Amino acid sequence: MKILVINGDCIKRNSSANLCHLAYIRGLLQAGHEVTLLSASENGYETDSHMQIPSEVKQYTYSGLTLYEKLSMKKLNGAMSSDASGNSAGKNKKSVKANIVGWLKRLVLRMYGMHGIYSKFVRTAQRFKSAQQFDFVISLSTPVTSHLLTHNLIKKKHIKATHWIQIWEDPWYTDAYGFNGKEKIREEEARLLSFAEKVCYVSPLTLQNQQRLYPESAHKMFWQPLPSYYNGDSNSISESNELSFGYFGDYAPASRDLKPFYEAAVEMDISVNICGDPSNLFVPTANIKIYPRLTLDKLKPIEDSTNVLIFLCNRKGGQIPGKIYQYSATTKTILFILDGTEEEKAVLRDYFEKYNRYVFCENTVESIKEAIEKIKNNDLSGITNTPINSFSPELIVEKILKME
Numbered sequence: 001m002k003i004l005v006i007n008g009d010c011i012k013r014n015s016s017a018n019l020c021h022l023a024y025i026r027g028l029l030q031a032g033h034e035v036t037l038l039s040a041s042e043n044g045y046e047t048d049s050h051m052q053i054p055s056e057v058k059q060y061t062y063s064g065l066t067l068y069e070k071l072s073m074k075k076l077n078g079a080m081s082s083d084a085s086g087n088s089a090g091k092n093k094k095s096v097k098a099n100i101v102g103w104l105k106r107l108v109l110r111m112y113g114m115h116g117i118y119s120k121f122v123r124t125a126q127r128f129k130s131a132q133q134f135d136f137v138i139s140l141s142t143p144v145t146s147h148l149l150t151h152n153l154i155k156k157k158h159i160k161a162t163h164w165i166q167i168w169e170d171p172w173y174t175d176a177y178g179f180n181g182k183e184k185i186r187e188e189e190a191r192l193l194s195f196a197e198k199v200c201y202v203s204p205l206t207l208q209n210q211q212r213l214y215p216e217s218a219h220k221m222f223w224q225p226l227p228s229y230y231n232g233d234s235n236s237i238s239e240s241n242e243l244s245f246g247y248f249g250d251y252a253p254a255s256r257d258l259k260p261f262y263e264a265a266v267e268m269d270i271s272v273n274i275c276g277d278p279s280n281l282f283v284p285t286a287n288i289k290i291y292p293r294l295t296l297d298k299l300k301p302i303e304d305s306t307n308v309l310i311f312l313c314n315r316k317g318g319q320i321p322g323k324i325y326q327y328s329a330t331t332k333t334i335l336f337i338l339d340g341t342e343e344e345k346a347v348l349r350d351y352f353e354k355y356n357r358y359v360f361c362e363n364t365v366e367s368i369k370e371a372i373e374k375i376k377n378n379d380l381s382g383i384t385n386t387p388i389n390s391f392s393p394e395l396i397v398e399k400i401l402k403m404e
Contacts, residue, residue: 027393064121205318
């Protein structure tokens with residue numbers, strides 16, 4: 001089938017969302033479909049050379065870089081120059097300049113409206129036209145503007161498609177970070193949902209929550225897991241007999257509470273690598289190394305030397321961080337730290353426990369220590385560290401295209 005994928009970001013930027021976007025695309029190709037991609041241009045963005053769009057994909061890109069992002073990069077470069085400067089006068093001068101740039105950023109950001117900086121991409125990409133009759137158009141969020149652009153293109157008859165599926169990797173109004181709980185966001189989300197033929201979420205809890213929040217679109221909604229972006233090349237395990245634990249992902253306290261794991265690791269004096277933002281939340285120790293977000297080529301050697309992967313649930317909302325699907329494609333032990341309400345934890349455990357793949361614990365220091373002790377003693381109670389094929393990109397996209 002001929003499939004048009006629309007995403008409002010530069011897919012070659014390093015983020016968990018973009019890795020999932022690449023996995024969707026790879027799955028479509030593996031299933032034998034012809035894929036066209038409409039996305040933001042990489043011009044002006046910092047991209048990861050290891051995040052490549054397959055050559056079989058027909059690509060169309062439009063500029064999405066905004067004044068706000070240019071100011072952000074200017075502020076970052078200024079801060080880096082200030083750090084490199086050895087004199088306090090230079091630092092003070094840079095600090096004043098950074099404050100001015102920060103004020104300008106806040107002023108500019110208010111100009112973009114509820115869709116934020118991605119509004120520019122929508123304006124430029126609305127010029128896209130295709131005479132092709134697509135079997136499916138799939139709009140991927142994040143960002144949410146992917147759905148807005150798709151609606152505008154269909155309304156203007158710039159594209160023709162038999163079916164339209166919106167894939168929401170995160171809800172908007174009730175996002176995990178708690179930043180978007182405004183009535184105008186809820187109304188716009190409801191409007192976007194009303195346009196699609198089908199709406200796919202990536203968590204059973206998110207599906208339940210969204211059906212309650214938007215009953216008028218509930219009949220369109222279904223869910224499928226995120227596809228794994230790992231291939232067999234991510235199963236390398238250190239030859240060392242020593243256990244090495246790794247947490248790879250962001251852990252902003254508003255969405256994920258990594259503190260209990262950190263404290264348990266300190267108390268048990270285990271070897272840990274933490275890679276992600278914010279990288280200044282915890283103090284490194286002799287055995288606990290902390291890194292910011294890394295490019296894939298720098299991250300891979302650290303992942304390869306890790307034999308226990310740490311998966312941490314969100315504090316609330318029921319969204320499932322995509323890392324669990326990626327980790328499930330490896331042969332490494334996975335420590336699954338449950339968090340959220342009792343109902344959310346029960347639903348997640350019920351779904352994932354059937355795979356006999358994960359070591360579960362609560363997000364408390366004592367529960368985490370008990371789970372680590374079980375891993376150290378190889379007391380895994382029938383758990384098998386084999387890849388779960390159910391999360392392969394090809395299988396996931398074929399289920400999505402069935403719209404069930």
